[in-house]
Amino acid sequence: MEEQSIESGLVMKFVQDYRLKMLIPELLVVFGVWYFLPILDASFSPVSGNVYQGFGVFQYIFQPLFFLPSGLVVLATAFTLHGIYPLDNYHEGKIPELPKAAVLMIAISFVLLPVLVAFQMLGYYMTEMTEFISRNPFWERVESLGDLLFYAGPMFFVGLQWWLLIPVFFLAQGVDGIHKIAHHETSSDKITGLFYFLWPISMPFFFDPVEIMAMVALSIPAFAFYSYIRPYYTYVTAAHTLTFAVLLLVTVFFASWFPLMNIWFPGFIPPHIPPRLTPWPF
Numbered sequence: 001m002e003e004q005s006i007e008s009g010l011v012m013k014f015v016q017d018y019r020l021k022m023l024i025p026e027l028l029v030v031f032g033v034w035y036f037l038p039i040l041d042a043s044f045s046p047v048s049g050n051v052y053q054g055f056g057v058f059q060y061i062f063q064p065l066f067f068l069p070s071g072l073v074v075l076a077t078a079f080t081l082h083g084i085y086p087l088d089n090y091h092e093g094k095i096p097e098l099p100k101a102a103v104l105m106i107a108i109s110f111v112l113l114p115v116l117v118a119f120q121m122l123g124y125y126m127t128e129m130t131e132f133i134s135r136n137p138f139w140e141r142v143e144s145l146g147d148l149l150f151y152a153g154p155m156f157f158v159g160l161q162w163w164l165l166i167p168v169f170f171l172a173q174g175v176d177g178i179h180k181i182a183h184h185e186t187s188s189d190k191i192t193g194l195f196y197f198l199w200p201i202s203m204p205f206f207f208d209p210v211e212i213m214a215m216v217a218l219s220i221p222a223f224a225f226y227s228y229i230r231p232y233y234t235y236v237t238a239a240h241t242l243t244f245a246v247l248l249l250v251t252v253f254f255a256s257w258f259p260l261m262n263i264w265f266p267g268f269i270p271p272h273i274p275p276r277l278t279p280w281p282f
Helices: 010-017 020-039 053-062 070-091 100-112 114-132 137-157 162-183 189-206 209-229 231-253 260-264
Strands: none
Touching (some): 010 020, 010 070, 020 137, 070 114, 070 137, 100 114, 162 231, 189 209, 189 260, 209 231
C-alpha cells in the first residue's frame, strides 16, 4: 500500500510560505513599542498618534501616511513585511515562480514606514550574508546584528527608544547564538556561547528588577515551548533556564542597585515606565 502525502490547505500553506510563526517575536516587539510610546507624549496613546509629528517635513519620510497612528502602522507592517520570506525562497530557487502577493506586501510595507522597512530589509540580508561570504565568528556576529535590525527595528524607529540599542544588541547575539548552537550552524561553539552569556550579564546594567523578572517569566516558557516543537533544543533550553534562574536570584539580592548604568552615569537610561492607562469610556 502506497503512503499518500497530505498536502497543506490554502490557509496552512500561506502560514508556512510566509513564515507567520515568526510573528510571535515581532508582535512582542510591537507591544513593546506600544508600551514605550506614551512616554514620548502623554497627550496621545500608541494607537491614536503619530510619533513623527514633531519632525517637521521629515515626518513624511518616516511615515508618509502621517494621518495614521504610528502604533497601528507598525502592527500592520509586522504582517506585510512577511512578504520577504517567499521572495527569498524564489531568489534561492526553492520555488519556481515569483510570488506577486509577496512583492505587493513588501511594497505596502515601504509605503507604511519606508525608513524602518529599509533598515529591516538591510537587517534581513545581513542575516543571509554569512552564507555568501564566510561562516566565521566575525560574520556570525554580523548575522546576529541583522536580526537586531529586522526584529527590533520598530523599537528604535517607531518607539524612538535608542538607549535600548546596546542591551538589544546583546539580546540579538544571545538568542541567535543559542539558535546556532542548537542547529550546529556555528563555526565556534565557545565564542557563540560566550556571546549568549553576555545577554543575561548585560541585563542588570539596563533594566530595573520588575522588567528583568518579566523577561525571565516570558523567556523560560518561550524556550520550553520551542524545545517541545523542536526536541533537539532541549539541552540548550536547560542551559537557558539555569542561566535565567541564576539571573533571577541575583536580581532579588541586588534589586536596589538596578539598573547599574544609572548609578554610574545618572540619566543614561531615561524614565520609560508609562503612566497607568485610563479606562476606556466603554
